Amino acid sequence: MSIEELPSVAGVEWQGLNQAYLRVDLIGLWLFRLGVLGVFLAYTFFVEGFPPVVRWSIAGLWVFLLLLTTVLRYLGFRIKGYAVRQHDLMYRRGLLFRSVTVVPFTRIQHSEVEQGVIERQFGLSSLSVFTAGGSQSDLVIPGLKREDAERIRNFLSQKVAADEEE
Amino acid sequence: MKRSELNFLEPRRQAQAAIAIFIYKFVVRILRAAWPILLVFLFRSNKEQSNTELLMNATVVIGGLFSLGVSVVAYFRYFFHLEEDQLVIQKGVFNRSLTKLPFERIQNLYIEQNVLHRLLGVVSLRVDSAGSSGHEVTIDALEREDAEAMRAYVLEQKQEEAQERSGLGPEASERSAPLAQSIVLRLTFEDLLRIGVTQNHLATAGVIVGTVFGFLFTVAGAFEQDLVKTLIERWPMLQPGFWGFLILATLLFVVAFFLTLIRTVTQHYDLQFFESRDGFQLKAGLFNRREASMQKRKIQLIRWTDNPLRRLLGLFRVSIHQAISGSERVAEQISIPGCKQAQVNDLVHSSFEGSAEAEFRGHCISKAYFIWYIRFMLLPAVVFGALGYLLQEPRFALPAVGFPVLGGLYLWAYQQRFRLWLSPEYLKTSEGVLGRTVTLLPVYKVQSVRIRQSFFQRRRALASVELYTAGGSVRVPFLPLDLARALQDYVLYRVESRREDWM
Structure with a gap:
């Protein structure tokens, strides 16, 4: 078998994340960043003699960065996607810094379906796949419909169990 | 052991002593994080509190009470039970999580007891699954007999499974x-x-x-x-x-x-x-x-x-x-x-059997590595240069020149000396400027492959490859994209096409 005949990762068909996840992602981002801004502003008002110029320029910069991040997340959303192939699970992300991670089913230790507070409002879940050793090689696919996440998780458990029996 | 004797088949909570253990863990955490504040609190010379201090103390107290509440609620929301072939744990106060750990993934179960456990008359059960850090399962407080029963049950199930799979008698594995x-x-x-x-x-x-x-x-x-x-x-x-x-x-x-x-x-x-x-x-x-x-x-x-x-x-x-x-x-x-x-x-x-005879082919990394990283060396140079000019301080010229020159030399040497060696069964990298680090791993040990591409690399058809094993990872920066993809495809093919005992 030559290199050209190997199943190639390059031509895979990506499944996009659920459209509602973009909102989940942005709400989370805004809540967190505005929360930090609120604490900062409260602090500067509390401390006497904090120069207003410094206060507002930091706040302005913060908001500008927030808007910039929002645009990047918005554009990056369509890059995010996953693929379930015959023997492995893939996840792609990153607009400026793209990464494609592949985890073979035979190397999966266990998997979890998780739901954050905001995700729950939209009926979404995240699927986490854990491998052995350090956490760097773990995979998290966010923005899945609850039932999709459960379905993939069950599929993975079956695959893992079937592999064990072979 | 008969299944009916086990009372772990329905979701259940830990022994109540777990609350004490949660609180103890919480206090330890607080002490570790806030000891300077507490120190000041105890040894302050003037008892008057300024506004900032008051705010700080209030934050600490409120944060403390809040976490204390969370620890208690965490106990009531922590459930575990055993299913046919897996351990199931539900937990979480804000984010609920459901962990299912198949018995075959469990390496061992350890019963442990620290001083507090001994005082409370309970044990903790740590489940080693060779999983990732932070995702290990520890049940903090159990009666000893329960823990032992659980441990025995899981290990027995594991052994039965292993025997069914290999078709061997029990004595074969213990020989x-x-x-x-x-x-x-x-x-x-x-x-x-x-x-x-x-x-x-x-x-x-x-x-x-x-x-x-x-x-x-x-x-x-x-x-x-x-x-x-x-x-x-x-x-x-x-x-x-x-x-x-x-x-x-x-x-x-x-x-x-x-x-x-x-x-x-x-x-x-x-x-x-x-x-x-x-x-x-x-x-x-x-x-x-x-x-x-x-x-x-x-x-x-x-x-x-x-x-x-x-x-x-x-x-x-x-x-x-x-x-x-x-x-x-x-x-x-x-x-x-x-x-x-x-x-x-x-x-x-x-x-590694056969690694002595393996024939390796060497690959270099792209010179673009230098072009990309030298930018980060130029940044401090510009900052020091500008400062030196503004403050009329000629001494700033030293770091302004030194950063890019030394950094550039380092990057250049690193790029020149980096080698990726490939053979059908083994992968080797060799890197380092002053010293040299060589890493060797059998291809089939890989458990996940990641290809990274920055916008800079995408324009030049380059990519960095990261290969993760259960014991550590290898990173190869700035390979030609074709080679990176071929490597990824080959590694996955090698891992997925054969079933081997890899861990």
Whole structure:
């Protein structure tokens, strides 16, 4: 078998994340960043003699960065996607810094379906796949419909169990 | 054990003592994070509180009460039970999570008891799944008999499964009697001194400086007095100036030198390294005697490193990595300082069958590596240059020129010397500027592959490849995209097409 005949990762068909996840992602981002801004502003008002110029320029910069991040997340959303192939699970992300991670089913230790507070409002879940050793090689696919996440998780458990029996 | 005797089949909570343990853990966490604040609280000279202080204390108190509440609620929301073939845990206060751990993934179960457990008459059950750090399962408080029953049940199920799979009787798996061991390496006191002298003393010096400053600033910050300033004013040695600096630097180096030397000797004292047919064993240490053993088939990757001083003596530090679960058990990795090249080769060849005959083809990384990273060296140069110009301070020219020149040389050498070696069964990288680190792993040990591409790399059809095993990872930066993809495809094909015992 030559290199050209190997199943190639390059031509895979990506499944996009659920459209509602973009909102989940942005709400989370805004809540967190505005929360930090609120604490900062409260602090500067509390401390006497904090120069207003410094206060507002930091706040302005913060908001500008927030808007910039929002645009990047918005554009990056369509890059995010996953693929379930015959023997492995893939996840792609990153607009400026793209990464494609592949985890073979035979190397999966266990998997979890998780739901954050905001995700729950939209009926979404995240699927986490854990491998052995350090956490760097773990995979998290966010923005899945609850039932999709459960379905993939069950599929993975079956695959893992079937592999064990072979 | 009959299933009916087990009362773990329905979701249930831990023993109530778990609340006490949760609270204890919480208090420890608080103490560790906030000891300077508490110190000030206890030893403050003036009892008047300023507004900022009041705010700070209120935050601490509210945060404390909140976390305390969370710990208690966490107990009531923690459920576990056993299903047919897996352990199920539901937990979480804000984010609920459901963990299912199939028995076949469980490596072992440990019953542990610390002082608090002993007082409360419970035990904790730690489930080792060779999973990632932070995702290990520990049930904090159980009655001892429950824990033992659970442990026995899971292990029994595991064994039955294993027998069904292999079709062998129970005696076959337990026959592995200890085999004859032969000693491979033994370090004498003289060897230890040699290794100690060639350690990286600069790293120790860095740690000393960091620790001392960290401590001074924490204490000074907590007491709101400029302790550091007082210290500097009182000590003539710390006065700014060439001689003060020289004395301080020499002192620091001497202390660092002896500290590393002492640490090396105590840590590796009377190091003995044995090999048997299936594995390795290491014994070392003066005060804490470590004994680590490792099965050859569980080895994920081997790494050997030298530095300029070691090169003169022909010595390498070899580390053998097996599957780790959790960061705290890094100590289970075997690390042997002071190996000769021949010993390294023997070790590698006996761990990885056929690696001696493997024919490797070498690949370089792209020169674009230099072009990308030199930008980050130019940034400080520009900052120092601008500052020097604005402040009319010619001394700033030194870092302004030094950063890009030294950094550039380093990057250039790194790019030139980096090699990726590929053979059908093995993958090897060799990297480093002053020293050299070689990493070797069998391709089938890989458990996940990641290709990264920045916008810069995408324009030039380049990519960085990261290969993760259960014992560590290898990163190859700036490969041609075609090669990166072919490598990824091949590694996945190799991992997925055969079933092998890899961990």
